[in-house]
Amino acid sequence: MAALQLLDRWVGRVLHAVAGTCFVLLLLIVSLMVLNRLAPVASLGWTDEIVELLFAWMVFVGTAAVWRARAHFCVDALLVSIASPGLRHLLALAIAMANFGFLATLAWLSLGLTLDAGESSPVFAISKAWWYGVMPAMLTVMCAYCLRDMATAALAFFPGKTHDYRIVCD
Numbered sequence: 001m002a003a004l005q006l007l008d009r010w011v012g013r014v015l016h017a018v019a020g021t022c023f024v025l026l027l028l029i030v031s032l033m034v035l036n037r038l039a040p041v042a043s044l045g046w047t048d049e050i051v052e053l054l055f056a057w058m059v060f061v062g063t064a065a066v067w068r069a070r071a072h073f074c075v076d077a078l079l080v081s082i083a084s085p086g087l088r089h090l091l092a093l094a095i096a097m098a099n100f101g102f103l104a105t106l107a108w109l110s111l112g113l114t115l116d117a118g119e120s121s122p123v124f125a126i127s128k129a130w131w132y133g134v135m136p137a138m139l140t141v142m143c144a145y146c147l148r149d150m151a152t153a154a155l156a157f158f159p160g161k162t163h164d165y166r167i168v169c170d
Contacts, residue, residue: 107139
């Protein structure tokens with residue numbers, strides 16, 4: 001269990017570092033683009049490609065970081081209104097399973113998109129697979145955390161659990 005917690009902390013740090021780096025680079029590049037419009041100094045045609053790439057990576061890596069921390073937006077009115085802890089855990093398990101099914105399907109489809117990406121970017125000639133590849137990678141990370149949520153919900157049915165917790169929206 002300690003190894004999984006260490007891996008989880010490491011994954012969290014990497015996700016935050018990558019998303020934060022993408023954000024800072026986006027901020028710098030967009031600021032440079034705005035300043036260049038005010039006082040044109042150089043041609044910045046290359047910035048569009050980099051902004052698209054950084055934005056895709058920031059969004060998907062950031063989403064995986066939020067999913068890992070269970071900090072995403074959710075509507076939990078039904079979950080908290082159920083009085084029975086057993087039914088609440090059952091609903092949490094069903095929600096985690098539905099999330100897993102959706103994310104796994106999306107990961108599979110985005111993997112196909114990534115593998116079929118044959119074109120390259122016009123300026124840097126970078127394969128578009130770099131734009132699309134972040135989707136199956138981060139969706140797979142999110143699926144792993146759905147497995148964590150399913151295991152947590154399933155373990156709640158065993159005796160000895162004295163606390164009541166919410167899987168979906170901590």
